[in-house]
Structure formats: structure tokens, C-alpha cells
Amino acid sequence: MASNSSLEQAIDKILVKTEKEILSDLEKTGSDSKNILDNALPKLQQEYDKIISDGKKEADKIEKQIVGSSDIELRNKQLLLLEEAVDKVFSKALDQIANVDRNDDYSNLIKTLLKESTNVLGTSEITVNTNTKDKDIVQSMLSQFPGSELGSDSIDCLGGIIVKSKDGSMTFDNTIDAKIERLKPLIRKEIASKFGVGN
Template sequence: MEQVHELESAIMERANRLAVEYRERAGRSRDNILQEAHARLHLREEREVLLAKSRAERTFRRQVQAHELKLQKEMDHLRWNLVMTVKNQLRERIRLLVKDEKRYLPLLQSLMTSAASDFHRPRLVASFNARDLGLVQPKWAEFAGAASKDKEIILNPTPIDCIGGVIISSEDGRVRFDNTFEGREERLTDRLNQLILERLFPAGTLQDNLGGMR
């Protein structure tokens, strides 16, 4: 009987030790599981934060690019308006110039000389607007002779529409050189626009201002 009690005590003690061992093992497993879960949660949070930052940066870059494109468009519009304003003021200066006969007639003669020099034909035709035609017609022989020594230039009695200047053409009208102010402006439009921009915005002022706003 005593042996039975000893056996039961031994079994109970063993069971208790196993229970404590399994409880400790379960506690360690629980802690490991909690740590792994916490680590996975932390990694997930980090990924979500990084993903959110990436999305925010992409959105910010798109907004900045859209703003820069809008600003560049406004700058281009401003530049074009300023160029057109200067060119309109230039035309007004030319209109004032053509009213000053002492300054304008030598210039008109020079325009005719330079246009006639590009022709290799002995007889040419000169066309003027109505006002200039009235100025040169009374003294045409002298005016044309001083403009070109080696060519005969005939005066076209039909006026043309322009601010000032002259159109020199062959007798048959097939070849012509437009040396009116409008014709010269059209030929020089790219260089004129560039020159105006260089004077208005020296050394890339617009680009510097745009870069400073980023």
C-alpha cells in the first residue's frame, strides 16, 4: 500500500513538473508569437509609411511640375505680350519718322539703293505708298539717279499699302525686293524678337526667376 502511495506521489510530481514545463514552454511560445506578430506589425507599418511617403512625394512632384508648367506658360505669354508691345511701339516710332522729311527721305533713298543693288537688270520699277509717292514724284529723276548710278529706275504711279519704304521689282513684275518697313520686319522677325527679349530680360532673367520660385 505504501508503494502505491509512493507511485502516486511520483506520478503527481512528474505531472506537476510536466505541467510547469509545458506552461513555461507555452509562455515562451506566446512571447515568441507576440514578438513575431509585433515585428510583422512593425514591418507592415514601416512599409505602409514608406508607401504613403512615396505616394505623397509623387503627388507633390506632380503638383510642382503642373505648377511649373502653368508658370512657364504664363511666362511665355508675358514675354510674347511684351515683345508685341515693343514692336507696336517700334511701328509708332516709324510712323513718326516718316513724317520727318529731312530724316526720312535720305533713309528712303538708302532703302531703294540697297534693294536695287540686288538686281542685275538695267531697268527696274520702284513702288511707294501714296504719301511717299507724292514726295518723290516731283523730283524723281534726281532722287532715282542718286539712289542708283548704273540702273534706270522707273516710278510706279500706283501706290502700295505700307507704312513706308519701297518695293523694287523687275519690269515684268516677276522678281521683287520688298524693302518696306513691313517687309524688313517680316524678314528680321526672329532676330528682332530675340533682340527685344535680350534687352527686356538680360542674362536669362526669366529662367533665373522661374528657378528661384521652385
């Protein structure tokens, strides 16, 4: 009996000791876990802030991409539409020029073009070419420019003349087409401004 009781006492002691140890371990683990959690919180907050900030940056980037490309696409469509409208105005204007009356004003224009051409080439020994419509007018003017002659070939143009030195080394294109071509950028600007662009 006595041995049983001392055995029980020993077991009780061990149980109490073990219980204390377990409780102390639990307490320590609890406190460690709390510390770890406390320490992790700022890191977690930092990570959270970083993820949010990266996400915001990415969203801003995507927004910029979408807005940028749609702006460009829209602008390009506007440009194409504007160009189409400018071309229409241009071709109508060219039709009108081609069918203009060959009256006295037009004869004066041809005379001015001839004067301009001989001045630029620096010689009156010239061959003048023009289209079939203007041949008679040009021919009548040439008497005022000694040394000049009308070329046999007709040229395809709206009006005006192409003047060549008789030795063939110099040519001066004084057709209405060439003048329009040179002024085209300014005329386009003028037409575009009527559509409210570039004002």
C-alpha cells in the same frame, strides 16, 4: 462505500491529469503565441517601413506634381504678361516710324534701299512700288536708276519699297515692315531685356 471512494479517487486522478494537460497546453500555446509574435515583429516592422517608405514616395511624387504644375502655370502667366508689354512697346514704336518726317535723311534711306534692291535682283530694269506718302520721294530718286520706273499701284506699308524685275519673275521686299519683321525676334529680345528678362 468502498466503491464510492475508488470512484472519487479515479475522478480526482482524471481531474489532476486533465488539469496538468490543460496547463501544459496553455503553457505551450502561450509559448507558441509568443514565438509567433516574436517572429511576426520583424515582418511587421518591414511592412511598417514599406508602408512609410511608399507613403513618402507617393507624397514626394504629389509634391513634385503640385510644385511642377504651379511653376509652369506661373511661368506661362509671366510669359503672357511679358508678351503683352512687348506688343505695346512694339505698336508704339511702329506708330512713331509710320509718322517719321520725310526729310533728307529719309530720302537717303530710300536711295540706299533702291541701291540694295538693284544689287540683290542683279538688274536695274525694275518697277518700284511704294506707299502714297513716299511716292514723291521715290519718284525723285528713280532718275538716278536708269531703267527703273514707279509702279502705278500703291502698297500698304510703313515705308520703304517693293522692287520687281520688269519681267515679273523676281520680287524684292525692301519695306521697313519687312525689315522689322525679319528683326522682330531680336527686337523682342531687346525689349524683354528692358523688363529684366533674358539678362
